Amino acid sequence: MDAKKSFCEVNDLTDAAEALRAIRHQIHRHPELAYEEVETGALVAQKLREWGYEVTTGVGKTGVVGTLKAGDGKRSIGIRADMDALPIVEETGLPYASQHPGKMHACGHDGHTTMLLGAAQYLANTRRFSGTVHLYFQPAEEHGVNSGARAMIEDGLFERFPCDAVFGMHNHPGMPPGTFLFRDGPFMSAGDKVFITIKGVGGHAARPHLTVDPVVAAASVVMALQTVVARNIDPTEPAVVTVGVLQAGTANNVISNSAKLELSVRSFSPAVREKLRQRITELVHDQAKSYGASAEIEYIMGYPVVVNSERETEFAIQVAQELVGPDKVVPHTGLLMGSEDFAYMLQQRPGCFLRLGNGEGEDGCMVHNPGYDFNDKNLPIGAAYWARLVERFLEP
Incomplete structure (x- = not known):
């Protein structure tokens, strides 16, 4: 990396933190189950269009893809965020708790979607990259079978919106917010x-x-x-x-x-x-x-098993170390017995699925729990990470 070049820093997203919280809380209030993400998808599409993205809806039923091009670069990158909620009765007591009984964002997909939206706005405003960015807002990760990733792929995702590498992120209770976890090769079961x-x-x-x-x-x-x-x-x-x-x-x-x-x-x-x-x-x-x-x-x-490719994982680790410092990056974390349909995307393209600490102790409630909530401290951090990853991957 050229030391003279400037890439996105967490501080660049600080002013956007309050707006990102508002978006996340809006999505949290209105959770939608697999293939029901109509309202969430409409919000995503509206924001992307406002920021100048070419938007395609209905990909894999309720998926949304935003495309942004800058410069004359030939490379392209795909970044995925999941949008669906779970059939759980929320017990957080939060002022922005679910308004739909029996439905809840108990896995942090509201945060995943918001972080990618934060990066989308920043990239549209700065355009310090050369190439094509495809943002995949995916439905139905929690479906278990006939999942959203598979549906988007079968709907021609990588033919219609091709990328040289694909990346995804999930929050990770039990680790401090702002801590990134990686593992190349087999990662999730x-x-x-x-x-x-x-x-x-x-x-x-x-x-x-x-x-x-x-x-x-x-x-x-x-x-x-x-x-x-x-x-x-x-x-x-x-x-x-x-x-x-x-x-x-x-x-x-x-x-x-x-x-x-x-x-x-x-x-x-x-x-x-x-x-x-x-x-x-x-x-x-x-x-x-x-x-x-x-x-x-x-x-x-x-x-299937989530299998991260070596080169893309090493690159993703480097970006995280640049952004938050080596002390907040775990380059080779342990195997995780949870499953994730991003595995289907990694079967089609090289890439990396990473984790971002969601909090410890009382702040580290396990996902799929009625008391869980995504940690808003991560919104500017995750958004800055995606923005910097794009800038570095599509460096002019």
Whole structure:
């Protein structure tokens, strides 16, 4: 980097912090679930048009893409922010809490969208780059299957709005705000879902010998599943099998006809992912059969592993170190067992998915929690990071 050249600093976004908070709080008040981001998308499109972007709506159903060109540079960059909320009842008690019962921005997508909007305005005002910027405002990251990233890609995202590299960011509770976390190679796990129905023969609780109790079979399945990782997967390979749902019966004197289980399965390698699928399927069928019951299994392969490319990750790390200093950058953080549909974009283009600390202690409430809130301290920091990343990537 030429030391004489000037790139975006956090202080350049300080004056915009209050306006960014207002935007973020507006989005937070009006959360929209996957593929329902009509109001959010309209706000994004309006702001981008005001700032001089070429705007395309309806990409991947409710996605929005803003395009800005400057100079005669031939390179292009894509930056993605997710817009959707979660089906959670908010319990923050904040003055800008959700006005839509049962819907909440409990993962910080309101902050992600606002940070990218902050960068968009700054870049439009300064235009200290040469090339093309595509801002991908994505729907339905929380959908789990048929996600927004996949929908935008299938709608021709990278053919219509091509980029040489793509970048994305997520907040990270448990680390101080303004702290950037990176990891090249595999970073976040593949996430699969398993829906199981154990079918038995219901009857009176006083005559269990005349029934086939699916609850007992389901309980055995739950315990047996605890051995899948411990006794089938190499201990050096990260993997998780969690039973998140176990439902059966409606009364204490009735043995139900069926029991339902839902699993979350996480892994980092294709071989481990397939081994988990094989062993879970075999084990569930065999356990149910051993109790005289049967099992139906719907095994859904969800988001793939997030794999950051080495060169783009090193570049992203360098930009963060320039912006906030090496002390606030973790260049090789640990693996994360959460999943993220940005993985689909990284399968199409080289790039980097990074994390930004959202706070510690009381300020570090875990995502997907009814008490969570995005940390507004990060708005100018994240916006400045995206702006500087663009300026450095498309340096004249």
